[in-house]
Amino acid sequence: MLKLNKRQFLQGGLAAAAFGGALPMPVRAAGRNILVLASTVDIPNFDPHTATGYAPQWLFRNTYDPLVRVVGTPPTPTPGLAKSWAQSEDGLTYTFELDPAAKFHDGTPVTARDVAYSFARLLRLKQGPAWMLSGILDEESVAADGEGTVVMTLRKPFAPLLSVLPWMFVVNAAEVEANLGSDDGQSYLMSNIAGSGAFKMGRVLPGDRYELMRVEDDWHQGGNLDAAIWKIVRESSTARLMLGRGEIHIALDMFAEDMEAIKDTPNVVRIMEPDYRSFTIKMNTAHGPLMDKNLRKAVSYAYNYQAMLESSGPAELMHGPLPQGMFGHAGDLPVYRQDLDKAKEYLAQSAYPEGGLTLSMHHASGYENQRRWALIMLESLKPLNIEVDIRAMVWPDVVAMVKSPETTTDFFSIFQSPNYGDPDNTAFAAYHSSRNGQWQNPTYANPEVDAVIEAARSEVDPEARKALYRSFQELVIDDAPDVFGVMELRKFAMRDNVEGYEFCPVSANTMEIWPLSLG
């Protein structure tokens, strides 16, 4: 005889009588494979040539196609719209052969003209991911050679080309031209999809959810998903509960505390993998006391890296300016670790031998780990008789602040997530002087470093590139523009019935879902 205790009775009988239909979704989704992802981030813009941010990037990877995709660890270029490609010896010309099976959502085939149109539009608008190709391609650089061949002529060699192509999505030229308006189709593509991806847009409720429907007769091979929902869940405790109840399959924005809380949740798998996202404390090298290189070195030696690591959750300390695991990373170079004798030695050589100054430090408001790392800076600099004025700031104020060295704080806390798996991304965005005034590199400028970065991005021989990145790292470490901090593990969680997932350290939270299946 079936026996129920009071709790089971309440859970079963009364629930069914009261609100049974409102209960966990998998019951209601029987017969259809609908993947639900929970994220804190909205998707404000559907235009792959103007939008930025990880949530739009996720949308584009699943509703549009690039010529080349990126998968696996280490990130490897694999066929997208292009089934094969060839590179000229001088590294200036790339030829792509399109997959004849590729077709847009309206059933028309993807042609070389669509590819050329998309690149021209991207470079014309100069928004979204266009910066990755700045100075490399212009509006005329990509041309169609017949229906199925694309020829890309670079203005100068660009070694990471295949690494940036996964973020250049191809639109249906005919559809965009039919809805061009006065803004090059921006108004249209802001809320419409004109792609060839595995999914098309379903219902949209801004700020709440975005539903993707599998395209009928989808040309992509893989996965059994019929649909997917990008559900915005702002409170991580809610996301944890939803994951435990099976109401969502993947929770993307998890903190270390969340991962600890769900470690024993049945049917939930935790993903904690190293990726290229790094945290550094940048120093204002263009204004104020930290223009003094000796003072920067004193700070670099005074900082308590071990305390930083211990307060970070699952993470590892950075070893120089490039993320570990990335091509060209020189793990054998000496880096700064806490050594108060050396710190005092460099302080004595600086313009502030007795200390006695106060340095300002920003951290992102509401980000607990950044606050902790700022407090560690406060403690670390006390032996040098240096005070730290810690300021929590919201992001818009930060963006405004870094426009000028005069308004930028002495220390500036920042996470950097490379968009492509090549050292050029970190090196160029975070250390090239052309990026001054941007949050990735507010103030640091060194002509010698600029020259090495430019040489490395144009070098096509891997060994020569590696040597250039080694000298880049030597120069930057010697300049000490940053306190090289930690690389937190990428953290998210999924139900154990999600099959076919393969981690990729590049933009790990913008995963392609079409190869996934629900078991």
Next chain:
Amino acid sequence: MLFYFIRRVAMLVPMLLGLSLLLFVVARLLPGDPVGLAAGPNATPELIERLRAEFGLDQSLPMQYWTYLTGLVQGDWGQSVFTRRPVFEDLMTYLPATLELVIAALVIAIVLGIPLGLLTAVYRNGVLDYVTRTVALGGIAMPRFFLGLLLQLGFAAWLGWLPLAGRFPLIGFPPEHVTGFYTVDAVLSGDWEGLRLALAHLAMPAFAMSLSPLATIMRMMRASTIEVLQQDYVLTERALGLSSRLILFKYVLKNAMTSTLTIIGLYVSWLLGGTVLVETVFDWPGLGLYATQAILTQDFMPVIGVTMVIAMIYLVTMLLVDLLYGVFNPKVRYS
């Protein structure tokens, strides 16, 4: 009364104008660069300037305000810098969700608070009085988001009676849009399953929102009723042999309601302005979340739009409250 009504409505215009000016100037004077932020981390200065011109931010402040004001009366409340969606359209999307939540919370607070206030006044210092006093103290003291989390743990995670979050099941079609209130739309379209689902989703956030006003209304009603019960005319009515029930519901209730009515009116704006935490915990896609997102990114126009809407609702509510005074207290004269 009609003249009073017209005069009060006419007074709303300069008040809203003043408010819009104040909001506009304050929003523009705040430090920050929403356009730079919206343009992305790698936007060129030229692109940022182009976007600034596109949103009219390169014009003088008076000219920007004039453009905003003329647009306002034509139903153009500006555009979000981030999403480029029209603010008015967004408000019409999110406002019904918030209003439904606020109205449900108020209904719970009024339906439970007034009778409980009356009862505890009549049976003061009894068991019910002590119990409700304890609950009231807890209701006022406990933060809404914390109560929301407790409710989620109890009724969703542990008992499994109610859905955890959201306004409707993720995989399911809400009732056909008429008013944007899912419960009302379900009734209008005869979708009883939809109504049940909408109510199930509404239950926890509405209760979490209602506890504080419920407690206040209950305590206010109790105090007012005790005060009225001690009036000479009540003694006279008792001496005349009128039944306690008649005295309580016909004479005492009306007089005790006046101050409670003011509290209810004030709670409308309090609830409207304070939904954000409950909306965050329950993923309720309403105005609070919309406003928070806009504030964090300093997206001026949505912030101004939300504030204007809340101000309008507050002013209209207070006008209704003033008019209702006359219904409950015939001594009130509108002149």
